[in-house]
Amino acid sequence: MDGEADGTVGMSEDCGPGRRRRVHGMLKLYYGLNEEGKAAEEPESLDPCDINGPHFDPELYLNKLRRECSLAELMDQETCMVKQIRSLDSDMQTLVYENYNKFISATDTIRKMKNDFKKMEDEMDCLSANMAAITEFSASISGTLQDQHTQITKLSGVHTLLRKLQFLFELPARLNKCLELQAYAQAVSSHRRARCVLQQYSHLPSFKGIQDDCHAIMDKLAQELRQKFRDGGSSAKDLSECVELLLQLDEPAEELCDKFLSHARSRLESDLQGLEAEIRPYPSASAVKDASARRLSSTTGAGSLTNNSPKTNTLPSPTSNTDILEFIDRGCNEFVSSLCLVITSYQELFINHAQTGELASKNIPQMANAKLHVFVDDLAARYFSLVERRIQEEKGVGDNSLLVRALDRFHRRLQAVAKLLPGSTVPNKGTEIVIRAATERVKQYLSALQSFYMDSLTDVRQALATPRLSVAGASVAGGGSLLGGPASGRDAPTSLPELLSSLSASILNQIKSVLASVHLFTAKDITFSNKPYFKGEFCSQGVRESLVVSFIKFVCQSSRQFCESAGDKGGSTPPALLLLLSRLCLDYETSTISYILTLTDEQFLVQHHSPVTPVTTLCAEAREAAQKLLNHYVKVQGLIISQMLRKSVETRDWVNTIEPRNVRAVMKRVVEDTTSIDVQVGLLYEEGVRKAHSSDSSKRTFSVYSSSRQQARYAASYTPSAPMDTNLLSNIHKLFSERIDIFSSVEFNKVSVMTGIIKISLKTFLECVRLRTFGRYGLQQIQVDCHYLQMYLWRFVSDENLVHFLLDEIVGSSAHRCLDPAPMEQSVIEVICERG
Amino acid sequence: MKMEDDAPVIYGLEFQARALTAQTAETDAIRFLVGTQSLKFDNQIHIIDFDDENNIINKNVLLHQAGEIWHIGASPADKAVLTTCYNKTSDSRVVSCAAVWRMPSDWETGSHESPDDTAHNPQILELLCHLDDSAHGNAACVLWEPMGDGKRVISLADNHALLWDLQESSTQATVSSTATLEGKGQLKFTSGKWSPHHNCSQLATANDTAIRGWDLRTMSQIYCIENAHGQLVHDCKVKFWDVRNVQEPVKTLEEHSHWVWSVRYNHSHDQLVLTASSDSRLILSNMVSISSEPVRTLSGRRGAQAKEPLKDSVVSTYEEHEDSVYAAEWSSADPWLFASLSYDGRLVINRVPRALKYRILL
Incomplete structure (x- = not known):
């Protein structure tokens, strides 16, 4: 039965690979080592039918098997179980055998150990006995030597004391000797060693005497040191030694700082005075100004900078003003380097040194540092004011590189101070000075540009005036002086386009050279160029806005002023100049402005952090100026011709005039002037568009103009029955013609300009005619004159009908104002006009 | 609310014309006087009545046979009295004259019934007196004393300003005082205005490009604005001056x-x-x-x-x-x-x- 039960388990487990483990597990179980597989066993263990569980109940198991299994199964179970029991038995036998062997060897080992320990114990006993004997011997030896040892110790103590005493007694003499030899350091260290002892035993009279002697000597020594310190002739090293010793002699540190600094100050001040002396002997300021102004105005083009550097030297040097670079150099080499030296040695003495010694506890470094800052700030401020004064004298704008190099050196050397004195405001103030100098420089350049521009205009004006630009135009070969002085030559012809191009070019060159000069401020090798100001604001606000944009605006504005001032005072500006400026402004609008600004932006890599004037605004301004100038030109020219016509109409007695035989001279003059104006305008402005007309306009319009229609008008006037017809006719005529604005804005081309001028002139003629009364010949003269004008003026205007219309009006009006309106035969008029 | 403005009313004269004045003494009816310029026909004075309510113009024509009218002025006191400056041609000479006229008392009658009638048979102005004397010719304009009693006029003739007293219902005119423009060249008054301020004691005149002020009590110049304008008074600008400071125009x-x-x-x-x-x-x-007009304060004004x-x-x-x-x-x-x-x-x-x-x- 038992075998059967075992068999069931064997069936399920026999073939598994974990059989061995199973066996191990069972053994462990047996020995109570059930840490492995505890969780798995727990449920199993409660089952009474589990053959491996602790609660196994053979009776229950057997009953269960008997109940559940067939006979064959039971037989199988039985064989299986028997097999299992057999294998378990053999396993057990092996294990027992193995354990037995191990047990035997362990027993042997233990036995052997027991023997060894026994031997060791005996040896130890022997050792302890020996040690006891040694101890005993040692104690006896010590006892015998005790007395002698104490005596020796005592004697050595006495010796030391005696030596110390000897030192003390010899001290005054030694100190004196040191004083004689000027071995101050030795004296001080000796004294320091003795000081405490003397202090301690000062109640004993003999020691007191020594102390007093020492004091006297040391006072003398201190006196001498102070003297040496004060004289200051000695080297820095001596000085520092001196200070160090004085500090050790308990000299108050604050006083020493002050003394040191005041001593340093006197030396630095002499440097400053030297600098100041170089500024003092100004040559009279105006002379410099003149010279520099001349320098700029005489420069044309980029070459100017190099050309002028010799002049820069020759002009002011006789008046004993060193140039700025020399000045700054001197400042740096003398003042700044001595200042640095002072700072270094001061820091060495009072700050670094004191930090280590016992002096640190007295807050000396802080105090000394504060004093140093005040000192440096004060002197630097004076130095800066001198530098600024010197910079302000730099008014000549010819050579900027000198100034920039000087500023660079100035700025660079201050960096040394920055390194030495980390918290100092000096470098920042120095940078501010540089910035101010740069801004000032930009301003100077602007005003130089402006005066250059105005000078150029004066030159142009002269060039226009001297050889009275022949109105016939093309053949002008006058010898006015051209811009840019003698170099450009006196023989150059002063035609308008050349004047314009040379004016434009010289302005542009000037701008370029100024930009190049200003650009030096931002060069890479200049120390201050990487300051944020020079990277940003200087480029955008300084150069672009304050210099370039301001200049362009100035050009526009000054041009506009020509229109205003001339308006009331009656053309003080020559019309040709107006025309030229108008073209200049127009060119600025179309190309120059954007060119200049692009150039600036490229050169200065302007990053527009702050808002800047856009190109379009400037262009609009320039265009407005150009328009205004051109309008004004038209007005001035129109008024000049108007004036001639007006005088010619007003001063004549039209009632009692003789029969016309000629065109009046004034009309010829009008045509001549108009032609020359046409040539003049044509030199600077394009032709422009005109309405198409036939190949022979003068003839065709001529016939229309004074035969049929004009006749009809006169005819109407004769008929008393129909006074309305005249008006009707002219009104109908007017219905079909557009209203003419006389003083209207013109376009930027020749035809438009000429149309404007002729409109103004003819309208004046008309208005003047209407104020007069004509006789028969008066009317005829007007007819002749108008025909003459018709013959020549149509070609200038955009729409010849305009000329027809106005001339029609003039003849019509004079017919109205005629007491005896008998018009001249058309053929006669033609003959007279062709005769000239 | 959009306010429609009335369309302009246009009236056409048959002749060319430069002279226009309101009928100054008339404060009820809207009435303008226009003088024509014609060298061939009898010149006319058109009396233009504007009917504000019906937007209609009524006209009456008076003949001014003396010559073409360059300037016209209406008396501030008597509706019927007016002055003209006119050109007269005689013997191939053109002479400028000035005269005081009276409109016929019945000019208004019959005008409405048959306008053709009046055109064909117009009434004639009655000459009261000439404002010329042998020494001073070529009147450019005649100015009535503003808001005066219709007894005083100034005429500007060549380089003289003449102050006239009108007597005997304006039938007699005598020069009470004169002012003369002196200087180089041929100076000539071109126009003038009688100032209504300062008790009507000031006159402003223009000659060439200069504007001058005159004190009528002493007939002496009180200010002068040289080169007030460009060529002639001909530069398209209107300038407003403060006569107390004539350096620069105010506006x-x-x-x-x-x-x-x-x-x-x-x-x-x-x-x-x-x-x-x-x-x-x-x-x-x-x-x-x-x-x-004083600058109004906004306070106390509703809305x-x-x-x-x-x-x-x-x-x-x-x-x-x-x-x-x-x-x-x-x-x-x-x-x-x-x-x-x-x-x-x-x-x-x-x-x-x-x-x-x-x-x-x-």
Whole structure:
């Protein structure tokens, strides 16, 4: 039965690979080592039918098997179980055998150990006995030597004391000797060693005497040191030694700082005075100004900078003003380097040194540092004011590189101070000075540009005036002086386009050279160029806005002023100049402005952090100026011709005039002037568009103009029955013609300009005619004159009908104002006009 | 609320004309007088009556046979009395004269029934007296004493300003005092205005480009603005001057594109200024900054909060003319109405825009 039960388990487990483990597990179980597989066993263990569980109940198991299994199964179970029991038995036998062997060897080992320990114990006993004997011997030896040892110790103590005493007694003499030899350091260290002892035993009279002697000597020594310190002739090293010793002699540190600094100050001040002396002997300021102004105005083009550097030297040097670079150099080499030296040695003495010694506890470094800052700030401020004064004298704008190099050196050397004195405001103030100098420089350049521009205009004006630009135009070969002085030559012809191009070019060159000069401020090798100001604001606000944009605006504005001032005072500006400026402004609008600004932006890599004037605004301004100038030109020219016509109409007695035989001279003059104006305008402005007309306009319009229609008008006037017809006719005529604005804005081309001028002139003629009364010949003269004008003026205007219309009006009006309106035969008029 | 403005009313004369005046003494009816210029026909004075309610013009014509009229002036006291400056041609000589005239008492009668009748058979002006004396010829204009009793006129003749006293119902004129323009060249008064201020004791005249002020009590010059304008008074600008400081104009208007021939302040609201120009335009400007009207405070005026002060501005540009406009006048009866006359004989009557009118009034 038992075998059967075992068999069931064997069936399920026999073939598994974990059989061995199973066996191990069972053994462990047996020995109570059930840490492995505890969780798995727990449920199993409660089952009474589990053959491996602790609660196994053979009776229950057997009953269960008997109940559940067939006979064959039971037989199988039985064989299986028997097999299992057999294998378990053999396993057990092996294990027992193995354990037995191990047990035997362990027993042997233990036995052997027991023997060894026994031997060791005996040896130890022997050792302890020996040690006891040694101890005993040692104690006896010590006892015998005790007395002698104490005596020796005592004697050595006495010796030391005696030596110390000897030192003390010899001290005054030694100190004196040191004083004689000027071995101050030795004296001080000796004294320091003795000081405490003397202090301690000062109640004993003999020691007191020594102390007093020492004091006297040391006072003398201190006196001498102070003297040496004060004289200051000695080297820095001596000085520092001196200070160090004085500090050790308990000299108050604050006083020493002050003394040191005041001593340093006197030396630095002499440097400053030297600098100041170089500024003092100004040559009279105006002379410099003149010279520099001349320098700029005489420069044309980029070459100017190099050309002028010799002049820069020759002009002011006789008046004993060193140039700025020399000045700054001197400042740096003398003042700044001595200042640095002072700072270094001061820091060495009072700050670094004191930090280590016992002096640190007295807050000396802080105090000394504060004093140093005040000192440096004060002197630097004076130095800066001198530098600024010197910079302000730099008014000549010819050579900027000198100034920039000087500023660079100035700025660079201050960096040394920055390194030495980390918290100092000096470098920042120095940078501010540089910035101010740069801004000032930009301003100077602007005003130089402006005066250059105005000078150029004066030159142009002269060039226009001297050889009275022949109105016939093309053949002008006058010898006015051209811009840019003698170099450009006196023989150059002063035609308008050349004047314009040379004016434009010289302005542009000037701008370029100024930009190049200003650009030096931002060069890479200049120390201050990487300051944020020079990277940003200087480029955008300084150069672009304050210099370039301001200049362009100035050009526009000054041009506009020509229109205003001339308006009331009656053309003080020559019309040709107006025309030229108008073209200049127009060119600025179309190309120059954007060119200049692009150039600036490229050169200065302007990053527009702050808002800047856009190109379009400037262009609009320039265009407005150009328009205004051109309008004004038209007005001035129109008024000049108007004036001639007006005088010619007003001063004549039209009632009692003789029969016309000629065109009046004034009309010829009008045509001549108009032609020359046409040539003049044509030199600077394009032709422009005109309405198409036939190949022979003068003839065709001529016939229309004074035969049929004009006749009809006169005819109407004769008929008393129909006074309305005249008006009707002219009104109908007017219905079909557009209203003419006389003083209207013109376009930027020749035809438009000429149309404007002729409109103004003819309208004046008309208005003047209407104020007069004509006789028969008066009317005829007007007819002749108008025909003459018709013959020549149509070609200038955009729409010849305009000329027809106005001339029609003039003849019509004079017919109205005629007491005896008998018009001249058309053929006669033609003959007279062709005769000239 | 949009306020429709009345359309301008246009009246055409048969002749060319330069002379225009309001009938100054008439304060009920809106009436203008126009003098024509014709060298061949009898010249006329058109009496233009404007019927405000019906927007109709009624005209009457009086013959002015003495010659073409260059300037016309209406008496401030007597509706029927007027002066003209005219050109007379005799023996191939043109002479400028000035005279005082009286309109026939019955000019108004019959005008409505048959306008053709009046055209064919017009009545004639009655000559009261000439304003010429042998020493001073060529009158350029005649000025009535503003708001006076119709007894005093000034005539400008060549380089003389003559102050006349009219007596015996204006049938006799005697020169009471004269002022003479002296200087180099041929100086000549071109126009003038009698100042209504200072008890009517000042006269302003123009000659060439200079403007002069005269004290009528002493007949002496009190100020002179040399080169007030460019060539002639011909630079398209209107300048306002303060006679106490004549260095710089107070204000300059540059709206016209050709010469300005006539400038008129509104009689009641002098910020309204009319300018007539040979660019065929009439411009009405609102010159608030130089108005004599005190700046109104806004307090105590209901509904006025929204009203911001007006700025100097062009109110309106009138383009009804097609020829040069030489004259413009405000009506003496309706301060919001004015007439302008162009050389082609076109008279246009216009009103101040309603919006502006209410703005000024309220």
